[in-house]
Amino acid sequence: MSYRRRLLELAAPLLALLFALLVGGIFLLAIGKDPLQVYLTMFRFNLSRLDSIGSILYKSTPLIFSGLAVAVGFRVGLFNIGVEGQYFIGALLASIVGFSLHGLPVWIHLPLVVLAGMLGGMLWAWLPIVLKLRRGAHEVITTIMMNHIAYALVLFFITSVFLDTEQEMVKGLGSPQVRMPKLLETARMPTMHGFLETLGIELPRHVYLNWFFPLGILLAVALFVMLWRAAYGYELRAVGGNPAAAETAGINTQRTMLSAFLLSGALAGLVGLSDLLGYFGYLDIDFPKGYGFTGIAVALLARNSMLGVILTAILFGFLRRGAEGVQAFEGVPMDTIVILEGVIILSIVVAVQIVNWYVRRQEKLMKRRQVTMERAGGD
Amino acid sequence: MPSPVIETIGLTKAFPGVVANDRIDLEIRAGEIHAIVGENGAGKSTLMRILCGLYQPDLGEIRLRGVPTVIRDPRHAIKLGIGMVHQHFMLVDRFTVTENVILGAEGTRWGRLDRRAARRRILEICDRYGFDLDPDLAVEELSVGQQQRVEIVKVLYRGADIIIMDEPTAVLVPQEVQELFDNLRRLAKSGKTIIFISHKLDEVLDIADRITVLRGGRKVGTVKAQETDRRGLAEMMVGRPVLFSVDKEERAPGEPLLKVEGLSLKSGERYLLRDVSLEVRGGEIYGIAGVEGNGQTELVEVIMGLRRPTTGRILLAAQDVTGLPVGRVRGHGVSFVPEDRHRRGLILNMTVWENLFLGRHRARRLTAGPLLRRIVMLGEADELVQEYDIRVGSTGQPVSSLSGGNQQKVILARELAGQPRVIIASQPTRGLDVGAIEFVRQRLIAARAAGLAVLIVSADLEEVLALSDRIGVMYGGRLVKEVAASETTAQELGMYMLGSTTGAKEARDHVL
Amino acid sequence: MIGGEMLASAIRMTIPILLTALGAIHAERSGIVNIGLEGMMIVGSFWAAFGAYHYGPLAGLLFGIMAGGALALVHAAATVTFRVDHIVSGVALNIIAYGTTRFASLSIFDRATTSPHVQSLPAIDIPVLDRLPLIAPLASNVSPVVILTFALVFLTRWVLSETTFGLRLRAVGENPQAADTLGVNVFAMRYAGVIISGLFAGLAGAYLAVEHTGMYVEGMTQGKGFIALAAMIFGNWGPIGAMGASLLFGLSEALALRQVVEFIPYEFFKMLPYVLTIIVVGGIVQRSRPPAAVGTSYERGE
Amino acid sequence: GQADQAGGGEDKLKVGLVFDVGGRGDLSFNDMAYEGLNRAAEEFGDRIEVKYLEPTGGGENREELLRMLAEEGYDLIFGVGFLFTEHIQKVAAEFPDTHFALIDGYIADLTEDSNVVCLLFKEHEGSFLVGAAAALATETNKIGFVGGMQIPLIERFEAGYHAGAKYINPDIEVLVDYIGTTSEAFKDPFKGKELAMAQYDAGADIVYHASGASGTGVFEAAVAKDKLAIGVDADQSLTASEEQRPHILTSMLKRVDVAVYNIIAAEVKGEYKGGYHIFGLADDGVGYAVNEYNEAMIEPYKAKLEELKQKIISGEIVVPVNNAELEQFLQDLGS
Ligand SMILES: Nc1ncnc2c1ncn2[C@@H]1O[C@H](COP(=O)(O)OP(=O)(O)OP(=O)(O)O)[C@@H](O)[C@H]1O
Ligand SMILES: Nc1ncnc2c1ncn2[C@@H]1O[C@H](COP(=O)(O)OP(=O)(O)OP(=O)(O)O)[C@@H](O)[C@H]1O
Numbered sequence A: 001m002s003y004r005r006r007l008l009e010l011a012a013p014l015l016a017l018l019f020a021l022l023v024g025g026i027f028l029l030a031i032g033k034d035p036l037q038v039y040l041t042m043f044r045f046n047l048s049r050l051d052s053i054g055s056i057l058y059k060s061t062p063l064i065f066s067g068l069a070v071a072v073g074f075r076v077g078l079f080n081i082g083v084e085g086q087y088f089i090g091a092l093l094a095s096i097v098g099f100s101l102h103g104l105p106v107w108i109h110l111p112l113v114v115l116a117g118m119l120g121g122m123l124w125a126w127l128p129i130v131l132k133l134r135r136g137a138h139e140v141i142t143t144i145m146m147n148h149i150a151y152a153l154v155l156f157f158i159t160s161v162f163l164d165t166e167q168e169m170v171k172g173l174g175s176p177q178v179r180m181p182k183l184l185e186t187a188r189m190p191t192m193h194g195f196l197e198t199l200g201i202e203l204p205r206h207v208y209l210n211w212f213f214p215l216g217i218l219l220a221v222a223l224f225v226m227l228w229r230a231a232y233g234y235e236l237r238a239v240g241g242n243p244a245a246a247e248t249a250g251i252n253t254q255r256t257m258l259s260a261f262l263l264s265g266a267l268a269g270l271v272g273l274s275d276l277l278g279y280f281g282y283l284d285i286d287f288p289k290g291y292g293f294t295g296i297a298v299a300l301l302a303r304n305s306m307l308g309v310i311l312t313a314i315l316f317g318f319l320r321r322g323a324e325g326v327q328a329f330e331g332v333p334m335d336t337i338v339i340l341e342g343v344i345i346l347s348i349v350v351a352v353q354i355v356n357w358y359v360r361r362q363e364k365l366m367k368r369r370q371v372t373m374e375r376a377g378g379d
Numbered sequence B: 001m002p003s004p005v006i007e008t009i010g011l012t013k014a015f016p017g018v019v020a021n022d023r024i025d026l027e028i029r030a031g032e033i034h035a036i037v038g039e040n041g042a043g044k045s046t047l048m049r050i051l052c053g054l055y056q057p058d059l060g061e062i063r064l065r066g067v068p069t070v071i072r073d074p075r076h077a078i079k080l081g082i083g084m085v086h087q088h089f090m091l092v093d094r095f096t097v098t099e100n101v102i103l104g105a106e107g108t109r110w111g112r113l114d115r116r117a118a119r120r121r122i123l124e125i126c127d128r129y130g131f132d133l134d135p136d137l138a139v140e141e142l143s144v145g146q147q148q149r150v151e152i153v154k155v156l157y158r159g160a161d162i163i164i165m166d167e168p169t170a171v172l173v174p175q176e177v178q179e180l181f182d183n184l185r186r187l188a189k190s191g192k193t194i195i196f197i198s199h200k201l202d203e204v205l206d207i208a209d210r211i212t213v214l215r216g217g218r219k220v221g222t223v224k225a226q227e228t229d230r231r232g233l234a235e236m237m238v239g240r241p242v243l244f245s246v247d248k249e250e251r252a253p254g255e256p257l258l259k260v261e262g263l264s265l266k267s268g269e270r271y272l273l274r275d276v277s278l279e280v281r282g283g284e285i286y287g288i289a290g291v292e293g294n295g296q297t298e299l300v301e302v303i304m305g306l307r308r309p310t311t312g313r314i315l316l317a318a319q320d321v322t323g324l325p326v327g328r329v330r331g332h333g334v335s336f337v338p339e340d341r342h343r344r345g346l347i348l349n350m351t352v353w354e355n356l357f358l359g360r361h362r363a364r365r366l367t368a369g370p371l372l373r374r375i376v377m378l379g380e381a382d383e384l385v386q387e388y389d390i391r392v393g394s395t396g397q398p399v400s401s402l403s404g405g406n407q408q409k410v411i412l413a414r415e416l417a418g419q420p421r422v423i424i425a426s427q428p429t430r431g432l433d434v435g436a437i438e439f440v441r442q443r444l445i446a447a448r449a450a451g452l453a454v455l456i457v458s459a460d461l462e463e464v465l466a467l468s469d470r471i472g473v474m475y476g477g478r479l480v481k482e483v484a485a486s487e488t489t490a491q492e493l494g495m496y497m498l499g500s501t502t503g504a505k506e507a508r509d510h511v512l
Numbered sequence C: 001m002i003g004g005e006m007l008a009s010a011i012r013m014t015i016p017i018l019l020t021a022l023g024a025i026h027a028e029r030s031g032i033v034n035i036g037l038e039g040m041m042i043v044g045s046f047w048a049a050f051g052a053y054h055y056g057p058l059a060g061l062l063f064g065i066m067a068g069g070a071l072a073l074v075h076a077a078a079t080v081t082f083r084v085d086h087i088v089s090g091v092a093l094n095i096i097a098y099g100t101t102r103f104a105s106l107s108i109f110d111r112a113t114t115s116p117h118v119q120s121l122p123a124i125d126i127p128v129l130d131r132l133p134l135i136a137p138l139a140s141n142v143s144p145v146v147i148l149t150f151a152l153v154f155l156t157r158w159v160l161s162e163t164t165f166g167l168r169l170r171a172v173g174e175n176p177q178a179a180d181t182l183g184v185n186v187f188a189m190r191y192a193g194v195i196i197s198g199l200f201a202g203l204a205g206a207y208l209a210v211e212h213t214g215m216y217v218e219g220m221t222q223g224k225g226f227i228a229l230a231a232m233i234f235g236n237w238g239p240i241g242a243m244g245a246s247l248l249f250g251l252s253e254a255l256a257l258r259q260v261v262e263f264i265p266y267e268f269f270k271m272l273p274y275v276l277t278i279i280v281v282g283g284i285v286q287r288s289r290p291p292a293a294v295g296t297s298y299e300r301g302e
Numbered sequence D: 001g002q003a004d005q006a007g008g009g010e011d012k013l014k015v016g017l018v019f020d021v022g023g024r025g026d027l028s029f030n031d032m033a034y035e036g037l038n039r040a041a042e043e044f045g046d047r048i049e050v051k052y053l054e055p056t057g058g059g060e061n062r063e064e065l066l067r068m069l070a071e072e073g074y075d076l077i078f079g080v081g082f083l084f085t086e087h088i089q090k091v092a093a094e095f096p097d098t099h100f101a102l103i104d105g106y107i108a109d110l111t112e113d114s115n116v117v118c119l120l121f122k123e124h125e126g127s128f129l130v131g132a133a134a135a136l137a138t139e140t141n142k143i144g145f146v147g148g149m150q151i152p153l154i155e156r157f158e159a160g161y162h163a164g165a166k167y168i169n170p171d172i173e174v175l176v177d178y179i180g181t182t183s184e185a186f187k188d189p190f191k192g193k194e195l196a197m198a199q200y201d202a203g204a205d206i207v208y209h210a211s212g213a214s215g216t217g218v219f220e221a222a223v224a225k226d227k228l229a230i231g232v233d234a235d236q237s238l239t240a241s242e243e244q245r246p247h248i249l250t251s252m253l254k255r256v257d258v259a260v261y262n263i264i265a266a267e268v269k270g271e272y273k274g275g276y277h278i279f280g281l282a283d284d285g286v287g288y289a290v291n292e293y294n295e296a297m298i299e300p301y302k303a304k305l306e307e308l309k310q311k312i313i314s315g316e317i318v319v320p321v322n323n324a325e326l327e328q329f330l331q332d333l334g335s
């Protein structure tokens, strides 16, 4: 039974994926596209080009961090919807440190910037968790509110406090960008081209795959080890599993929740940095939004497994790169992929639930049969 | 002879792993108060849930007033005149008494709830049966006893003439119990039939006309209350002539290892604990008896550091641990078996081996820096599984897959393996089967033999009597009596549990 | 400077928040958290524009309402029948709403972000009141939806507290098991609560598109679904309270817009509802109390 | 929509265009660019092949879309909007043989030999004329301006409008409001309407908007208050509803379509040049709209407006481009 159960549980995400592709197919049919053709193009475009592969990994990088942040929260029984706001504040702090600290060598400046990002994320996670522990305010509501405050606050800093007014214009024409000053070179995260070349891989220049990707993988592995091998991770899971029992066993649940949520916030603070330090080089009003929400999907799809997050993040990167491909080559609107993402989230949770029902029913039936048989034999 | 209102024939209901009701033939007569007794898990609640439509029987037939009937759901049961007062009240705290009563049976005028008419009817019912209830108060403002009255009114409002009550007295203080009994008698006199579940044999003998005993899902028999006594009933319940007694050797108690001085706990204006002092010595089992809800839970929670006392001190081997967090208290060599294993005892989604180290996982032996030494832990887990006879395929299974008894053994193994000096065990055998009960009791006796101080809390008087050297009785948050186990009887303890502080003999006279 | 015109503007700002908050009350009182309200507003605004474009403003409103209700039905199925985490379902629905709306806009109007202009319902001048000097701006040229919304506040209040439906709805949100044992159909009540919330949110979106702006524009809901949740919490899960909170939020928006207080940056006005909400749930105002069973899924025994 | 994106032969000139966030259907900026692309496609028929793309909602893949077009061998690639500035710069460096055109953005140090051309507009000149028109038409001596996002680009509209109005009547009062500080401000008709309502309530009887899709809200307000409004970018009388048309005095034209078309035409003829292409009144890159709907309304002021137009072209009037210059301009006017 348990072997079958495992199998079924593994099947759930796959079933959900299939279902989502089916729903996506309906939308494609609705606009007169051949779904098979579109999916085929997507695969070919994504897998036959080196720059596509690089781009997929680049796109998956922020999602790895946000998936990890959400998953760590879930593991300790807390739902961090606030990753979105946390990475905005993280990016804000990182950006400020990145353009303001002149004259530092890269090996000091870059780590400082990354730390600033993590600190920003923790800062924004701090209030919700404290309100949760002290006043019982539900973290879902407070973090959603914190997200909106973060958007507005970052906007305020970009447009009113740190607006870069040194940008050039010709005779007052054109338009400068609404952004903060550019980060110093010492604050930029190098791309992986050099390293990959030593391995004989000639990644096209325009792919921005940078060292945050391996950092994300490394963190996922580290978190995996922490969760399953370290005493702290054990406590974290215990608190997430049953806080009352953990408390009774002598684990300081408040401290565990606090530290785990701050850890989640710190991870969230890294979400925006691959774009900020590895690509844009400045924080502007169009800084990408939504990684935090996608992170929820990533974590759920990975069933909160730290290593699974890597795979599901790459899956989302795959979808997003593929969206560009099918838009360019098949004329399919980007939104099909957005719909697909939403449907995946919903169908995954429903699929898991259905599998659970099925398994429970099977087990019940089996045990009942067993009992009746025992009775028949016993009497 | 009055004809039966309810008759069950061969009623059977199986759950995964257990036949909760096994071919039960029951006969309830109109206007009687019929008690159902039996050990934990005997199948009482299941039987009642079938009668009120919550469960469907697998086999067997129910005859209602002579007519074979299928009771589809609680709504249907109500239509048939059967109402259930659940042990865990089914009330909407924020609603008023009236709203709670009319929910699901609302009357309207012009599309509007007719609260006025409902209120009038409720007052009528209260009047008729002498209930004291304000229909306009929110339920959350009522005492437990009043809430129970709301439940009864709910049933009467729907015109039920058969009222089923699952352990109605477990949550009541003795005065409330008396009030309830008065109410029940009045109801019976006016022709209502009452089916009543209880573990408390004195109560049953006091209130019931007839008593049916269940054991292991089967009916043992039905007797008239006048024609039996405690001993007889107990024998029917347990299936053995003598009450469960455990052999334990005489032992001179050692140093006091756990000492509680003047402990009080206040919640709002109410005292949950009031000036409790006791001491448990090494090699001694101290049993705490009492009706549930008289402060036992709070007492152990305060000792363990789960709650902070309002006043008083807790000493472990002469060291003051008052107000320390649980982890620190445990650090002084205290082990704890909580009363509710699912709520406080286990992390159900974690594995058996992980649960075997909960709280002791930071021991130096088990860690290497920040990491846990899995190999060592897995090895020790296997040993514990052997030693405690935990029936499990592999320690890597989630603990939720274990049966209740084996889950309890996991907790016990964990709490005893830490080499404690003091063990606090609440309801250590609740919900366990007989074999597991025996096993658990033996382990506790062994701990005593090894010189540990053991404090047990149990709602089960036989258990307290069989295990303890000394017994303290709690009532209303106070420790009202402390006696040596060899110098008392269940009857006497029962008197103290009901709040009587006078001598046992006097109390006995009072009841008999 | 806070004159009648200003208040009229505040009321226009209030309507979508208030309508959605009223919807949210139905869902939450039945025990289901609906964080997908934003998405329901989005589909409401788009399909209302679609309906109004083809069949006139009244049909537009109906289309919007139905679209919101349809999305809510998915939420109900997910949370009530499949017992999916309410938040997860809501988040997914917001994404789906955004995607499908853009998609539909592109397929139907051949542009992703706007619809063509659509007709509004004829505006109403409330007799007598529109002559009074101070109140005139509030009472003249008013969208019928505005009047409907305020009527709905009191209707909601009446339904919740005075009808069988309301009593049962609240009961399943407080103690579904108790309701179940008394023969109340928990699932039906919860479906009803969630679907009503969707209908209201759909109407709110429809108001934005058909009544206020005269077209659908992508992102026109601007997080009002979340603010509505905040208004509901702030209003302590009651319609009158929600109305007060929505008016407060509407007023703060109107103030921000008309730049009455120039030294306070615009972004800070945008934050105001969110900050207030945190203060409320953070317990600085302790009287707020959610339905006891909100956010939980109900499963019958056995 | 996508049907005209023919997959064609090798020898065709391939023209790609990446929209700004919001994309087609804003009835102003993006749609103008689309129109230019379409006109070229029609005119040059089978000699060119066009394709247009739209970035994700957040716009994070602008650069990738540009690059994809470049890789696919597109000869001329447009980035619509100043948000493409950085991205075109990067991609143009990677593909030196591909031509790029950036609308509204400025990249420093370009020459004729560069493979990027910046298409810039003197929106202030056009705005000056509609400001003058408003000043001539107002009965309350109060007019309004509703800007989209508060950035120098939009402030240029404001400065020109303000200057034009004051030039006609130094006593006129100009109310100014901005919708927001993000690109969302270009698609928020709700707030557009509210701001315009407030200005009408405050006594203005003509409101000029430079707020993209938010402008429909301004028109709605004009209808509700029975006042006048001035459109922007495209000739908005043409796309407005029946109800709104009588309320649109004119529109400030910013001929993005002309710019796009001209660059494509140059590319077809092999005359593409890098550097800066500045469109002002002189070359009809900006202007004010006259059409069958507003003809009667605008007729009385036409002569005056044409006179001003000549003065600007001749350099007699130098229209301010920002608030600092505006102040100077107003001072000079007073003396
Ligand atoms: N819903 C259920 N699913 C599975 N097993 C159940 C369920 N309800 C009861 N059981 C099992 O059926 C048996 C009888 O349970 P029941 O609740 O009827 O006992 P009881 O006599 O009321 O016990 P107690 O004295 O503890 O109340 C027990 O072994 C119990 O574990
Ligand atoms: N769904 C279930 N699955 C497994 N065991 C169950 C289930 N429901 C109840 N039980 C077990 O049945 C036993 C009786 O508990 P239940 O709550 O059914 O009856 P009760 O008499 O109302 O409760 P109590 O034990 O508090 O007197 C307990 O041991 C409980 O663990």
Ligand SMILES: [Mg+2]
Binding pocket: B045, B167
């Ligand atoms: Mg029981």
Ligand SMILES: [Mg+2]
Binding pocket: B044, B045, B046, B166
């Ligand atoms: Mg029971």
